[in-house]
Amino acid sequence: xxxxxxxxxxxxxxxxxLIFIWYFSEKRIPLRSHRVFLYFLAVVFLATGLEITAxxxxxxxxxxxxxxxxxxxxxxxxxxxxxxxxxxxxxxLLAHINISKHKVLRAVYIIGLFADFIIIALNPFLHWAxxxxxxxxxxxxxxxxxxxVDIVMLCICIVTMIRARVNFLFLRIMxxxxxxxxxxFACISQIIFYYPILNCTIAAACLTLYHYQQNSGxxxxxxxxxxxxxxxxxxxxxxxxxxxxxxxxxxxxxxFKFVNKTYGVESGDHLLYQVGQxxxxxxxxxxxxxLGSDQFCVVLNKNTENIAMISEQIKERFYxxxxxxxxxxIMMSASVCCINCPNDAANYRELIEVIDYxxxxxxxxxxxxxxxxxxxxxxxxxxxxxxxxxxxxxxxKDELMVYYQPIFSVTKGVYNSAEAxxxxxxxxxxxxSPEEFIPISEKNGLxxxxxxxxxxxxxxxxxxxxxxxxxxxxxxxNISPVQMIQPNFAERAISILEKHHVCPEQINMxxxxxxxxxxxxxxxxxxxxLIDYGITFSLDDYGSGNANISxxxxxxxxxxxIDKYLIWDSFKNSTAGITLEYTIGMLxxxxxxxxxxxxxxxxxxxxxxxxxxxxxxxxxxxxAVPGNEFVALLED
Ligand code: C2E
Ligand code: CA
Ligand code: CA
Numbered sequence: 176x177x178x179x180x181x182x183x184x185x186x187x188x189x190x191x192x193l194i195f196i197w198y199f200s201e202k203r204i205p206l207r208s209h210r211v212f213l214y215f216l217a218v219v220f221l222a223t224g225l226e227i228t229a230x231x232x233x234x235x236x237x238x239x240x241x242x243x244x245x246x247x248x249x250x251x252x253x254x255x256x257x258x259x260x261x262x263x264x265x266x267x268l269l270a271h272i273n274i275s276k277h278k279v280l281r282a283v284y285i286i287g288l289f290a291d292f293i294i295i296a297l298n299p300f301l302h303w304a305x306x307x308x309x310x311x312x313x314x315x316x317x318x319x320x321x322x323x324v325d326i327v328m329l330c331i332c333i334v335t336m337i338r339a340r341v342n343f344l345f346l347r348i349m350x351x352x353x354x355x356x357x358x359x360f361a362c363i364s365q366i367i368f369y370y371p372i373l374n375c376t377i378a379a380a381c382l383t384l385y386h387y388q389q390n391s392g393x394x395x396x397x398x399x400x401x402x403x404x405x406x407x408x409x410x411x412x413x414x415x416x417x418x419x420x421x422x423x424x425x426x427x428x429x430x431f432k433f434v435n436k437t438y439g440v441e442s443g444d445h446l447l448y449q450v451g452q453x454x455x456x457x458x459x460x461x462x463x464x465x466l467g468s469d470q471f472c473v474v475l476n477k478n479t480e481n482i483a484m485i486s487e488q489i490k491e492r493f494y495x496x497x498x499x500x501x502x503x504x505i506m507m508s509a510s511v512c513c514i515n516c517p518n519d520a521a522n523y524r525e526l527i528e529v530i531d532y533x534x535x536x537x538x539x540x541x542x543x544x545x546x547x548x549x550x551x552x553x554x555x556x557x558x559x560x561x562x563x564x565x566x567x568x569x570x571x572k573d574e575l576m577v578y579y580q581p582i583f584s585v586t587k588g589v590y591n592s593a594e595a596x597x598x599x600x601x602x603x604x605x606x607x608s609p610e611e612f613i614p615i616s617e618k619n620g621l622x623x624x625x626x627x628x629x630x631x632x633x634x635x636x637x638x639x640x641x642x643x644x645x646x647x648x649x650x651x652x653n654i655s656p657v658q659m660i661q662p663n664f665a666e667r668a669i670s671i672l673e674k675h676h677v678c679p680e681q682i683n684m685x686x687x688x689x690x691x692x693x694x695x696x697x698x699x700x701x702x703x704x705l706i707d708y709g710i711t712f713s714l715d716d717y718g719s720g721n722a723n724i725s726x727x728x729x730x731x732x733x734x735x736x737i738d739k740y741l742i743w744d745s746f747k748n749s750t751a752g753i754t755l756e757y758t759i760g761m762l763x764x765x766x767x768x769x770x771x772x773x774x775x776x777x778x779x780x781x782x783x784x785x786x787x788x789x790x791x792x793x794x795x796x797x798x799a800v801p802g803n804e805f806v807a808l809l810e811d
Pocket of ligand 3: 715716736738741772
């Protein structure tokens with residue numbers, strides 16, 4: 176080498192200073208990888224600084240003296256060789272790879288570091304790494320080994336990153352890999368052509384790394400300035416890796432929609448910001464996340480035994496008003512859940528389930544109070560998992576069954592229809608109620624496939640037993656809201672009917688108001704398409720929610736099914752009885768067919784028909800029975 180070009184190093188310095196400024200002016204990401212990134216920056220900074228110093232000294236060798244110059248050159252060689260080491264260590268951390276548990280990786284590091292130090296330390300005596308004679312810098316054979324170790328290090332990095340790609344998004348891994356490849360080329364060009372672009376290329380890689388990995392803007396929430404949910408996943412996975420105990424407090428604002436509606440979204444945002452700030456001011460050693468629109472999460476890293484005290488302080492704050500940007504006092508309430516990890520949840524996936532489950536319990540029964548996950552029966556989560564497994568198994572083995580519960584027509588004196596009810600008998604869990612497995616299947620989306628199987632079985636049954644030749648005019652099939660929002664639901668249903676040559680008049684679909692209340696365009700399109708085709712609809716569980724008259728008028732229902740609990744209540748107290756009588760009168764006036772569910776006694780049957788109810792369904796007539804038993808019942 177004759178002359179180093181300082182402009183590359185100056186550019187590298189510029190990049191590095193820029194990153195330092197960003198790094199220290201933005202919110203610190205509380206991860207070890209973030210800290211190691213800083214060390215990496217420092218090493219690159221040192222290597223570049225020493226290279227600049229060495230260049231200046233080389234140009235004015237007589238002023239600085241040969242020994243001082245030689246020392247700087249040695250340190251610079253060492254620093255530049257530490258760059259790939261720190262970089263690869265950093266990347267392995269990003270990929271959640273623990274070097275201490277990887278024998279091969281650990282050996283590579285130790286040998287690499289050892290080789291670097293020995294070669295460089297012995298260079299003044301052996302001159303095997305580099306020489307500097309007559310103003311000329313030469314790389315000797317051991318120097319090539321140094322660079323070779325660097326290249327091996329970077330290659331190992333790429334391979335480990337690609338192998339651990341599950342932890343990376345494709346978009347994230349590509350720019351990083353590209354940067355590493357550039358660094359390898361820069362390294363080669365520095366060895367062969369003495370072209371000093373390595374520091375500059377690495378500084379550019381730092382810029383990319385910062386942008387994709389360490390930029391706090393990508394992990395924070397714009398409204399509250401807190402870390403976002405996505406980052407919480409990364410953070411907590413790291414916490415589990417460290418296998419130290421930590422505590423989690425989840426805070427959910429109650430009825431925050433109401434605040435947004437009443438005071439406006441801007442006030443809502445302002446309040447969320449304040450809650451976030453308040454939580455951040457709680458005990459040091461905690462990290463605060465915004466979990467969802469109105470949920471926050473405090474992770475306690477230290478003093479997890481204080482979890483009860485801190486959650487009490489948080490709850491206490493909600494006894495006092497919060498203020499919106501116009502200083503209007505607003506009272507809010509919050510439900511709080513405390514979770515001790517790993518006792519209550521052994522890994523991140525379990526934790527998410529525990530959070531969801533304990534929060535749903537809290538919102539249902541303990542709104543505005545503190546709940547400890549350890550006091551909740553978390554076995555429910557395990558049972559839900561087992562049921563999910565049972566449903567999958569039943570679908571795979573075609574073991575789902577459909578039973579039929581007859582519906583009696585008072586005017587005609589015959590069973591004029593039946594409700595199809597799904598049944599599941601698991602070898603391990605026994606009979607499982609649809610009240611249990613339907614909501615689980617709705618949550619995980621299995622209901623879509625299950626719903627198609629049920630409709631298929633119903634259509635097969637209608638065709639096989641020639642129901643059109645009996646008194647049964649149609650079969651009522653329950654359709655879940657999750658099915659209704661599928662864009663192609665109507666078409667799929669129609670194709671199932673056609674496959675079995677079933678007329679649309681032979682099918683009636685039961686939906687609850689939840690299916691239509693947030694009527695998305697997909698739901699409306701499905702309903703319209705099916706009605707055009709000739710299928711009728713029932714409103715199920717009328718009286719259990721808050722469907723009002725205008726709602727019934729708006730939706731094209733033919734049948735209203737009165738919820739069994741409403742019926743039972745009316746036989747327990749007279750006010751409910753009066754309500755039921757007038758409800759039936761009103762539905763009659765609207766010319767709707769009325770089905771009373773849960774008819775269990777002679778007395779109920781009599782009373783309901785006196786009220787003017789046309790159709791009865793309940794154990795008084797029959798429980799849901801298998802298809803062939805249902806047909807036998809009809810023949811009786
Ligand atoms: P649902 O639609 O309200 O169904 C009526 C429920 O009341 C059925 O319970 C039925 O067996 C029960 N029942 C009927 N008459 C009486 C009675 O006289 N006394 C008592 N105590 N109960 C009576 P089941 O079969 O356990 O179903 C529970 C819920 O599961 C259903 O409520 C429905 O929401 C859902 N479900 C059942 N089958 C299906 C299905 O195929 N698809 C979908 N999406 N949901 C279903
Ligand atoms: Ca039903
Ligand atoms: Ca019902």
